[in-house]
Amino acid sequence: MTGRDISKRIQSYLTELDGLEERTLTLSVDRGHIRPERNMRVRIYFDAAFDKRSSRSVSRLVVLDFMGEILASKIVMHNAISSLLAAKALAGLQAIQLGISMGFNSLAIVGDSRTIDFQFVHRLENECAHTLAHEA
Template sequence: MTGRDISKRIQSYLTELDSLEESTLTLSVDRGHIRPERNMRVTTFFYAAFDKWSSRSASGLVVLDFMGEILASKIVMHSAISSLFVAKALAGLQAIQLGISMGFNSLAIVGDSRTR
C-alpha cells in the first residue's frame, strides 16, 4: 500500500466522520438489561485518528467487561489539534472520563498500539 493509498483512505474516513457529525443519533435503552456492578473491573480501549492538514482528530472508545461484552462505545471529534501526540492524549482523557461517568471503581485503559 502506497502513501497515496493511505492518504485516500484517511480522507475517506474523515469524510465519513463529517457525515456522522451532521446526522442525529438516538439511543435506545433496554430496561430489561441487567446493569453491571460498578465495582467490577472493565477495560476501555481507545483509538485516535489524526488529520494534520485540517488539524482535526477523532477518538474512538469501547468499554468491555471482564467477559468481553461491550458496555459502551463512543466517538468524539476534536478540532484545532496540533499533533498525533495531542490526539492520542485527548483519546486517553476521553477514555478516563467515560469510565468515571459510568461510575466504575476500577478501569484498565488500553491505547492503540499501532500508532507511534
C-alpha cells in the same frame, strides 16, 4: 471523475463531519436483572486518528466488561489539534472520563500509544504533586 468532482465530494464529506461533534452509541443487551456493579473491572479501549492538514482528530472508545461484552462505544471529533500525540492524549483522557461517567471504580485503559504511560504510585511517593493539588 474529475478533480473538481473529487474536491466537491471531499468538501461535502468535511461539512458532514462538522455536524458530528459527538456521538455516543450504547449497546443495550437484555441480561435480565443483572446490572454491572460499580466495582466491576472494565476495559476501555481507545484510539485516535489525526489529519495534519486540517488539524482535526477523531477519538474512538469502546467499553468492554470482564467477559468481553461491549457495554458502550463513543466517537468524538475534535478541531484545532496540533499533533498525533495531542490526539492520542485527548483520547486517553476521554477514556478515563467515560469510565468515571459510567460510574466504574476500577478501569483498565488500553491503547496502542507508546507515548502515554500512566502508573500508580502511592501518595507518599508523589507528595509534591499531592500538596499542590490539595492547595489548589
